[in-house]
Amino acid sequence: MPESRSARGRSALAALLALLVVPAAARAQDCGIPAPEGRFAVLGGAGLVRHDFGDDATGRDFGGAGAWNPAGPLAFSAGYTFRDLEGTGADPSVVRAAAAYRLPALPFIGRLCIKAAAGATRFADDVDQTDVTTFAAPVGLVFGRSFAVGATATLTPYVSPHVIFATSDSRLFGFDLSASDTGIGAEAGVQALFSRFIGAATVWWNNLDESLGPTAFPPLQVALRVGLVL
Amino acid sequence: MKRSIAWLLAASALAACSEEPSAPAEQLYDCLFGNAHGLDVGQVATAEGAAGEGICVAAGEQDAQFVYIPFLARGSEGAKLSVEITGGGFAPVTGAPNAAVVPAGAARGALGPDARIAPPNDRFHHEFLRRERREFNTRLRPAAGPPPGGATGLYRDVAPAAVPTVGELITFNVSTSCDLPDLRTGRVRAVTDRAIIVTDTANPDGGFNADDLSFFGETFDTLVDPVAARHFGTPTDIDGNGRAIMFFTRAINELNPPDAESIVLGFFWNGDLFPRTEEPRFQACPTSNLAEMFYLLAPDPQGEVNGNVVPLDALRRIAVGTIAHEYQHLINAGRRMYVNNAVQFEDVWLNEALSHISEELVFYAASGLTPGMNVDLDKLFEQERYVDAFNRYVAQNFSRYSLYLESPDTASVVGEDATLETRGAAWAFLRYAADRAGRDDAEFFSALVNTGASGVANLGDVIGANALEWMSDWAVSVYADDAVADALPQFTQPSWNFRSILPALLQRQDFPLAAEPLTPGETTVVTLRGGSAAFRTFGVRAGQRAALVIDVDDGPPPDNLRGSILRVH
Numbered sequence: 096m097p098e099s100r101s102a103r104g105r106s107a108l109a110a111l112l113a114l115l116v117v118p119a120a121a122r123a124q125d126c127g128i129p130a131p132e133g134r135f136a137v138l139g140g141a142g143l144v145r146h147d148f149g150d151d152a153t154g155r156d157f158g159g160a161g162a163w164n165p166a167g168p169l170a171f172s173a174g175y176t177f178r179d180l181e182g183t184g185a186d187p188s189v190v191r192a193a194a195a196y197r198l199p200a201l202p203f204i205g206r207l208c209i210k211a212a213a214g215a216t217r218f219a220d221d222v223d224q225t226d227v228t229t230f231a232a233p234v235g236l237v238f239g240r241s242f243a244v245g246a247t248a249t250l251t252p253y254v255s256p257h258v259i260f261a262t263s264d265s266r267l268f269g270f271d272l273s274a275s276d277t278g279i280g281a282e283a284g285v286q287a288l289f290s291r292f293i294g295a296a297t298v299w300w301n302n303l304d305e306s307l308g309p310t311a312f313p314p315l316q317v318a319l320r321v322g323l324v325l
Numbered sequence: 326m327k328r329s330i331a332w333l334l335a336a337s338a339l340a341a342c343s344e345e346p347s348a349p350a351e352q353l354y355d356c357l358f359g360n361a362h363g364l365d366v367g368q369v370a371t372a373e374g375a376a377g378e379g380i381c382v383a384a385g386e387q388d389a390q391f392v393y394i395p396f397l398a399r400g401s402e403g404a405k406l407s408v409e410i411t412g413g414g415f416a417p418v419t420g421a422p423n424a425a426v427v428p429a430g431a432a433r434g435a436l437g438p439d440a441r442i443a444p445p446n447d448r449f450h451h452e453f454l455r456r457e458r459r460e461f462n463t464r465l466r467p468a469a470g471p472p473p474g475g476a477t478g479l480y481r482d483v484a485p486a487a488v489p490t491v492g493e494l495i496t497f498n499v500s501t502s503c504d505l506p507d508l509r510t511g512r513v514r515a516v517t518d519r520a521i522i523v524t525d526t527a528n529p530d531g532g533f534n535a536d537d538l539s540f541f542g543e544t545f546d547t548l549v550d551p552v553a554a555r556h557f558g559t560p561t562d563i564d565g566n567g568r569a570i571m572f573f574t575r576a577i578n579e580l581n582p583p584d585a586e587s588i589v590l591g592f593f594w595n596g597d598l599f600p601r602t603e604e605p606r607f608q609a610c611p612t613s614n615l616a617e618m619f620y621l622l623a624p625d626p627q628g629e630v631n632g633n634v635v636p637l638d639a640l641r642r643i644a645v646g647t648i649a650h651e652y653q654h655l656i657n658a659g660r661r662m663y664v665n666n667a668v669q670f671e672d673v674w675l676n677e678a679l680s681h682i683s684e685e686l687v688f689y690a691a692s693g694l695t696p697g698m699n700v701d702l703d704k705l706f707e708q709e710r711y712v713d714a715f716n717r718y719v720a721q722n723f724s725r726y727s728l729y730l731e732s733p734d735t736a737s738v739v740g741e742d743a744t745l746e747t748r749g750a751a752w753a754f755l756r757y758a759a760d761r762a763g764r765d766d767a768e769f770f771s772a773l774v775n776t777g778a779s780g781v782a783n784l785g786d787v788i789g790a791n792a793l794e795w796m797s798d799w800a801v802s803v804y805a806d807d808a809v810a811d812a813l814p815q816f817t818q819p820s821w822n823f824r825s826i827l828p829a830l831l832q833r834q835d836f837p838l839a840a841e842p843l844t845p846g847e848t849t850v851v852t853l854r855g856g857s858a859a860f861r862t863f864g865v866r867a868g869q870r871a872a873l874v875i876d877v878d879d880g881p882p883p884d885n886l887r888g889s890i891l892r893v894h
Contacts (some may be wrong), residue, residue, distance in 0.1 A: 148358035185357050218357075220869060224414055224845060225357060267353045268413025268872045269846035274350070306350040309358055 125206030125239035126195035127253045128170035129286050129295045130162035131324055136293050137161050138322030144178060145315040147305040154180035156189065156318060168197040178216070178309065187218040187227070189311045195237060208237035210255055214311020224269045231261035231303070231310040233280055248289040255282040263307040278303040280312065294321045352379030353413070356872035364391070364892040367811030369801055373398075375881035377888035380412075380873040384865035390418055390894035392840060392862045393873060396800045398793035398885045399855025400781035402737045406853050406877060408886065413845040414871030416864035435712060436705070436830045438643065438720045445721060446587040449580065453501065453592055454654075454673045455741065460503075461595040464608035465661075467668045486565035489513045489521055497523075499576035499620060501594050503610035511572050517542035519550045521566065525574035529629040533573065537641055541571065541648070549649045552686045553656060556770040557679070560617055560652075561659035563598060569655065570618035571648060577622045578630035585633050590647045593619035593654040595670065598662055607662070617659060619651040646684050646718045653683035657774050665777050672780030674739045675773070678751035681722050682770060685756065688718035696759070696766055699807070701822035702829050720830065725749030727827050730838040733803070738796055739781065739856035750856075753818070757799045760819045762788050793856075797887040800858035804838065809893045816891070843873075853886075862893075 130136040142156040160174025173192040180186055193212035201207050211234045219226040235257025242250050262275035280301025287294045299316040361383035362370045372380070382391055395408050438444065489495060493513045500507035511523035515538040522538045533541075550569075554560070560569060580589040597618055599610035621644060628634040657676060661667035670676070689695055692714035698704065705711045726749035729736045738754050740747030759769045772787045784792040798815045805812040807824045824836045831837065840860035843849055851859040865871040875882050882888065 146358060148355050152359050180358055227357070267350070267357060268870075270350075270353060270411075270413055272350045272353065306354060308354060 125241055125251055126170055126197055126208035126210055126237045127255055128162050128172050128195050129293050130164035131288055132164055133166045135163045135325045136322050138320040140318055140320030142316055142318030144313045146309055146313050152180050154178055170195045185218045187216040187309050189216045191311050206239050210237045216309055216311050225267050227265040227308045229263040229308045229310045231259055231312050233257040233259040250287050252285045259301050259303060261303050261307050261310050265308050274307055276304040276307055291324045293324055352874045353872050355379055356381030356870055361870050366892050367809050369816060369889050369891045371887055371889040373887050374884035378875055378881040380890060382890060383870045384867050386867055388867050389892055390864045392804050392860055392891050392893055394800050394858055394860055394889045396797040396858040396887045397853040397855050398797055398887050401739055402741050402854040408851050408853060409848050409876040410873060411848040412873035414869055415843055415845040416866045418842045418862045418864045444587045446589045449589045457595050458670045458673055462669050465668050466606055488566050491516055497572055497614050498612045499574055503596055503612050506612040509574055509576055514538040515542040517546045519568050520545040521568045521570045523570060523572045528575050528623040529625040531626040532624045544645050548690055549652055549687060552690045553652050553683055556686055556767045557653055557656045557774040558660050558771055560656045561663045564616040570616050571621055572618060573621045573623045575623050575630055577620055578625055581631060581633050583631045591619060591621040591651055593651040595658050598659055617655055619655055642717055649683045649687045650680040653680040660775055665775055667777035669779050674747060674751045675780055677748050678755040681752035682755055684718045688714050696820045699819055699822050701825035722752050723830050726753045727831055727837045734851050734853055734857055734859040737854045737856035754799045756820055757818050758795055801889050801891055804860055805891055
């Protein structure tokens, strides 16, 4: 009996690996845009962010996004999140948008995309001493690959190194702190598509100078989103 | 703020230029998006050195007012330190309590020193002590073995000397030089159990009569000496007469130049305790009078000496306070030389503070009031003797303290200069320290006098804590006491309600503390010396935050700058 159970386990693992290594049809998720080919998806989710303010302020993001993958190499996404920074005096609003262009598939690697995103944040107090607006734009490549999991599901891991430009137009406690910075960053994630349901788990990291303020792309962020394909 | 991850540096080609933000950006963003002090009324947050570079406070649910109090924690004044305070998020400072509280009864008169006599020339006194300490420290020598005065403080087992009799003439040196004597002749006018009262035979006409001089002697016996001996220690007795000599001499009047706006009331001179010939423990001071004695201003109703009128009645009222002051100096020096085996005299600021404490202790003994009662105007006016004792013994201390309050950033508790402000601050601080220490006054002050240590180190030994930190807390109490609800005990001054008494004493409608408001977006520079503090106020609206950035020489504050934030409202 023990050998039999072990053998069945090895068979199952082999089957799972076989499924994972079977490339699925090329999809826009390869570019980190959570919408299947030719479809529109709406997602909602939450995430954790960490800024370097104070003693590394942490917080949560809540929001929604839409992603559109028209037939062809282009895909788009846009969303809004409310950032609740723990124990702080300000909770900025965040909007983000991204566009990706899918290049031909590469052997052994999968899809290669060019992706550009933009995000803005804003916080203002009601006594006209603080008004912080930031704009950040990561531009880079996306390496992604989709794998069929079973008959109806697709799993798409990807990684996207990028350069990120940021600028802020900020008045803080009455001081003009407008500034700009350029840094490097990376986004990595995995998206899962099952029937009409789509899910995405994403990690962002960059080394932007936080003296710019709380950009749409904080130094460290993780997010989980789930949604429907329309 | 940019995270320094080594491997990222290799990617410097990508991680390109970073435009330098304006200086306080990091602290301001830290404040807006990071942690803030959410202080309740009366609470204080204190940070030292670089930890105090960025200060962030949150008002909470109600409008708030704060005061920022930087204190330079140095045991001596030293070089000035310019502190730049920049910040924002401030709302106007409005509601009470602020620095301009008007207490009930502020308009009451009758408080204050006698206006018929010019105020004491504290600058002379302080400079004198400073010079004296410098000179006589070099005349003390470390030596092994027991102190020359033994356990009793009696010098060399001297045989009891003959006590002078009334009418006897004695010659004293009145100069303060060990090399150049200035001899004056005095006549013994009264001898009591503990005092010998002598007047200069060359004093101006219209001086004290026999009753006045007997009064001084008896008051010394029954009030000053018991209080001083209990709190500072038994005086030495190098001349073996068992008494202190008080010499009312025109030599003091001569120290006051024509039309003097302030006058020298008297002094004690260390030289009189030194031997005239070399000894193992002491260098010689050939002009020494070899006596426990001090010198006092003589009445001069006609202004014979340099035209300065010294009314008899006025001097009669204040002389006992001067005697109490000088007597502490005498006890302090004598015990250091002959009992404590000290190789240095007390720092001038602490020596002065102890002498002003001596005056205050005589006030308590004369009035029947006690330390820790938070005496206010109403209390003082309960009985005439309270007011009388106040005016005789401590009104000048209050006046000096008020001068400190008017310029706390340029004055110093441990000031080496002869400022009135330093003496006012040092007295108020020492009273605060005694109250905070929670020990019996006699035990506390006696410990300060009966030691070989001096200054901040001496105080630190006695309180068992960092004396400079106590000074910093005291600076907070200068604002908080009797003005801020729920202030913690270390930020209060339990013995006096200065906010109640000072406006009445000064005949003004507000408390004289200089506490300037901060302006958002502007840099305020305060220049501190060691032992001095500044008071800068600001408001914060409900739900808002305010940020302060503290710079010194374009960098973070040095370790000895302690910044305290007090929520006052």
